[in-house]
Amino acid sequence: MSILKEFKDAYKGVVREPSPELLTKTTGLMQDGMRARAMGDFIPPEALGDARWTDELILSTWYMAETGEIPDGLNYKTGKSDGGFDRLDFKFLPESDWLEHSEAIGTKLDLNRRGDAKKKLTCDIPWYGGGMSYGSVSVNVMMSRARNAARWNSFMSTGEGGYPPQLMECKENVITQVATGYFGVEEDSIQAAPIVEFKYAQGAKPGLGGHLLAAKAGEEVAKLRGSVPFVSLFSPFPFHSTYSVEDHSKHLDWIETVNPTALLSVKVSTPHDVDMVAVGSFYAGAHIIHLDGSYGGTGAAPEIAKKNIAMPIELAIPKVHKFLQDEGVRDRVTLIASGGVRTADDIAKAIALGADGCVLGTTDLVGLGCTRCSNCEGGPSGRGCPWGLTTTDVELQEWVQPDWAAERLNNLYSAMQYRLRDILRQLGLSDVSELRGRTDLLRYMGRDEAARAAGRAAAIGLEEIQ
Amino acid sequence: MLESTTGGATAAASSALTLDKFGAESARIGRELADQYHRYHIETEEVDDVDPLPHRFLVEVGKIGLAKFILSEVFHYGMKPDVLLSRPCTYGVFSGPVGGFSPLPKLCVGCLRCTVQHPDFVKVLPNPKRLELGDSYTTHGHIAAIDEESKRGMVPVRGQGYRGRFGGPGFDGMLTDMSEIVRPSRDGIHGRELIGTSVDIGTKPMHLSFDEEGNLQGKTPNMFTIQVPFIFDVPPGDLGTAKLAKVLDSTSQRIDTLACLKAADIVKWQMDAPNIVPIIPTQAPEMAELFPKARLVQLDGWDKDAFDTLRESTDALIGVRIEFSEGWQERLMKAVNNRVDLVHLNADLHGRGYDDNRFISDLLKEAHLLLIEKGCRDMVTLVGAGGIVSADHLPKAIISGLDAVALDLPVLFALQGRSHGSLTERDAVKGTLPRKMTQEWAEQRLTNLCASWRDQLLEILGAMGIREVRRLRGEFGRSMIVSHLEDEAFEGIEGYVSGGVA
Incomplete structure (x- = not known):
């Protein structure tokens, strides 16, 4: 190509795979910039943050992803949403009664409590990675999450977009998701999975099915989903083969036939009768009941659905926990919470409210540079995330290199595990399982105290940071 | 439907039904019905800005x-x-x-x-100029959403999750429920396109009476149907110009709803039409005679004498506007007992009652339950306004007991107008509409807003598994109140006070 044409194309913004020089330059600038912002070399960007994820929460997550340590001087615990996790705090013991900080403080999560013949899977940490489909994010992002999951003896879910072949490298740590559109559901990927997850609904858009807008349904994505390139894809709601718990049971039987050793997870959102749904799922054979609250992340969802349909996870966990207890089956099922779980503190609070563990999605993305600008669905450019996270654009996706990204996630998880142990030892607990359902170890903060705890963002009104 | 075969015996004998004839007749009727079939749909079209909001x-x-x-x-x-x-x-x-x-x-x-x-x-x-838009209730966020909805006519779809506060006051403290996998009451929705959004305006008889020969006794109910559960309210404050009235008129015709305008303005601008609802002062009920085309007229307050005069002056349905101020329950019941066809309940523009500062959702629930208790809820259509500035407020107001809502401030912001000062009192609203606003542009913007809000209503109804908006009215069980959920979830946690306001 002539230099003149190269200039013309570059000026017009013709999109192609980045040259090695462009890759070096751009990733270098982005990574240096994130580091400088996280380390406090510059004041936080004025337009960063919202009530759920304040500027400090985002920057502290970057700091942890950069260093593997807890930051000084940045709030890494709570946002400023004035409710739920942001109003809860722990009733720590007097310092004299604290346990020593030690790796002996247990953080493992058992996933099979049914006592059946299936795999006895355990995570080293009480959280794993939530579903983000190929198409909603790039293969690079999926690979970095999968590699990190392997490091932590944890898991990440494919989401509903099929199973890119690269993921086979980490198949012992990859959950295959089956959702209402059955996109990319193959016998091979079900047989490869240690856990198969049925997604009945998603917290950010409960009752509405899934969306992948045309701009992001490129050729590779379409191939894996068995669809036509650049045509918007909508997963219906609900499973049109499921109108009763018996139908649901048949679904699980079907998976069991294809993969007799896989654990079965059922992901549901949080309607008023979520407790009944949970019990029904247990009796249908689920090992894991995964509740996804209404403040959860999404690659694309109608704005009206976020928040307005179904309930926040903080309100659903105790409801389900108590109902399972009353039914006498609480110890035979693993209750997982997601949808607005951002930090180690949130995870500990969710467990104290009654969950066994959590699923993270947005936290991983923030660790990789997400600023929560909400243009994941494509944005005005139609190319998706400018940070290279929620995109399959041939240029942008290269900004996230799997090795770099996996390292950041590893650092982030290290810092979060450290903080979780810190919470446990200050409560006098030697294992995270002792925290489950211990609402007596929580306290509800007054509005002013919660606002002060939120840090710098406390100076800004809620309306201004929405 | 096949025609009746109860004709004369001779005719029946000469045209004995054969399988072929049956098939041909079925096909003919099927074709006729198909030709008549029209699915309600609002045509949208993206329109350019004439006075864009300050950028973000x-x-x-x-x-x-x-x-x-x-x-x-x-x-x-x-x-x-x-x-x-x-x-x-x-x-x-x-x-x-x-x-x-x-x-x-x-x-x-x-x-x-x-x-x-x-x-x-x-x-x-x-951008501080953007943050200055609106006021403490109708925020820049609401205005920006209305602007986008009016520009494109689509359901706003974005990535990432919810960004705002946990619960909150007013409608923010109400969540809508959805139907998960095993709820037996599902209607069996298989597509949002099959969900109905039409609303009946007028009085439904509580029962039908027939004489000994099986003939219906009494008057046939006088009702009509609009296709969306919202109407346009009288433009608040100084916004009631002829130009805006014409936009409300043409848009309400186009989407098959109603537009409320002051009676004197309708006369002045010669706008009597079936889709226009004249608001008639209680001091001059005889004005109703000036609106022979109106299907619905509204008195601007409850007054028995004015109502009686109005009944004599018009064949149109009669509505009464009642403010949520002291004694509203009594006025509501008097109006209903006197057989008004519609009550238009108004809170202030922040959705608050005029005396007790209660939020409109609580006031509407009280009104709805009061009518149920008295056994007359279906005898009157309830329309309400005040504090409805976002697409999610529409289903929440209907859940609270309304049949339809009346849109006020959203119209101003759909047309890229600007407000000046507080947006609390209806009469005190000051606003300006863009100088470059044309009739065609404005009609399309408002149509787009209506399409977007209707589609968002369909999303909510679809998630619930409800197939027509009429079934949503007063369905409190389809909502969840955040403070109640908090009580259930956080009860016993040290420092928690019911309502979470400590």
């Missing part, structure tokens, strides 16, 4: 810093066009002829990549 962000670039950066780039990468011309924005903020030396902030979506990559010379700031 300001972008500041230090010129010296940028120049230094470009020089170092040239030094490091030489003549590599893709590297030299690459910019940290995929939205075009730096795409002008001189790039970052003259940024285009109107294109900025706040991804902040530029300011993270170049913290030493690029700043992205929230």
Whole structure:
């Protein structure tokens, strides 16, 4: 190509795979910039943050992803949403009664409590990675999450977009998701999975099915989903083969036939009768009941659905926990919470409210540079995330290199595990399982105290940071 | 439907039904019905801005810093066009002829990549002019959403999760329920296109009476149907111009709903029409005679004498506007007992009652339950207004007991108007509409808003598994109140006080 044409194309913004020089330059600038912002070399960007994820929460997550340590001087615990996790705090013991900080403080999560013949899977940490489909994010992002999951003896879910072949490298740590559109559901990927997850609904858009807008349904994505390139894809709601718990049971039987050793997870959102749904799922054979609250992340969802349909996870966990207890089956099922779980503190609070563990999605993305600008669905450019996270654009996706990204996630998880142990030892607990359902170890903060705890963002009104 | 075969015996004998005839007749009737079939749909079309909102962000670039950066780039990468011309924005903020030396902030979506990559010379700031829009209730966020909905007529879809506060006051403290996998009451929705949004206006008889021969006794119920559960309210404050009235008129005709206007204005602007609802002063009920085409008229308050005069003056349905001020329950019951066809309940524009400051959702519930208790809920259509400024407020107001809502401030912001000062009292609203506003442009903007809100209502109804909006009315069980859920979840946690307001 002539230099003149190269200039013309570059000026017009013709999109192609980045040259090695462009890759070096751009990733270098982005990574240096994130580091400088996280380390406090510059004041936080004025337009960063919202009530759920304040500027400090985002920057502290970057700091942890950069260093593997807890930051000084940045709030890494709570946002400023004035409710739920942001109003809860722990009733720590007097310092004299604290346990020593030690790796002996247990953080493992058992996933099979049914006592059946299936795999006895355990995570080293009480959280794993939530579903983000190929198409909603790039293969690079999926690979970095999968590699990190392997490091932590944890898991990440494919989401509903099929199973890119690269993921086979980490198949012992990859959950295959089956959702209402059955996109990319193959016998091979079900047989490869240690856990198969049925997604009945998603917290950010409960009752509405899934969306992948045309701009992001490129050729590779379409191939894996068995669809036509650049045509918007909508997963219906609900499973049109499921109108009763018996139908649901048949679904699980079907998976069991294809993969007799896989654990079965059922992901549901949080309607008023979520407790009944949970019990029904247990009796249908689920090992894991995964509740996804209404403040959860999404690659694309109608704005009206976020928040307005179904309930926040903080309100659903105790409801389900108590109902399972009353039914006498609480110890035979693993209750997982997601949808607005951002930090180690949130995870500990969710467990104290009654969950066994959590699923993270947005936290991983923030660790990789997400600023929560909400243009994941494509944005005005139609190319998706400018940070290279929620995109399959041939240029942008290269900004996230799997090795770099996996390292950041590893650092982030290290810092979060450290903080979780810190919470446990200050409560006098030697294992995270002792925290489950211990609402007596929580306290509800007054509005002013919660606002002060939120840090710098406390100076800004809620309306201004929405 | 096949026609009746109860004709004369001779005719029946001469045309004995054969399978062929039956098939042909079925096909003919089927074709006729298919020809008549019309599915309600609102045509949308993207329209340009005439007075765009202040953009969300300001972008500041230090010129010296940028120049230094470009020089170092040239030094490091030489003549590599893709590297030299690459910019940290995929939205075009730096795409002008001189790039970052003259940024285009109107294109900025706040991804902040530029300011993270170049913290030493690029700043992205929230635009204070944008934050100043609206007031404490109708925020810049509501206005921006209405603006986008009116521009495109689509359901706003974005990535990432919810960004705002946990629960909150008013409608923010109400969540809608959805139907998960095993709820037996599902209607069996298989597509949002099959959900009905039409609403009946008028009185339904509580029962039908027939004489000994099976003939219906009494008057046939006088009702009509509108296709969406919202109407346009009288423009508040100083917005009631002829120009805006004509926009409300044409849009309400187009989408098959109603527009309320002051009676004197309708006369002045010669706008009597079936879709126009004259608001008639209680002092001059005889004015109703001036509106022979109206299907519904409204008295601007409850007054028995005025109502009786109005009944004599018009064949139209009669509505009464009742403010949520002291004694509203009594006025409501008097109006209903006197057989008004519709009651239009008004809170202030922040959705608060005029005396007790209660929020409109609580007031509507009380009104709805009062009518149920008295056994007359279906004898009257309830329309309400006040504090409804977002698409989610529509289903929440209907759940609270309304048949339909009346839109006031959203009209101003759909047309890219600007408000000046407080947006609390209806009469005190001051606003301006764009000077470049044309009838065609404004009608399309308002139509787009209606389409977007209707489609968002369909999303909510679809999630619930409800197939017509009429079934949503007063369905409190389809809502969840955050403070109640908090009581259930956090009861016993030290420091928690019911309502979470400590």
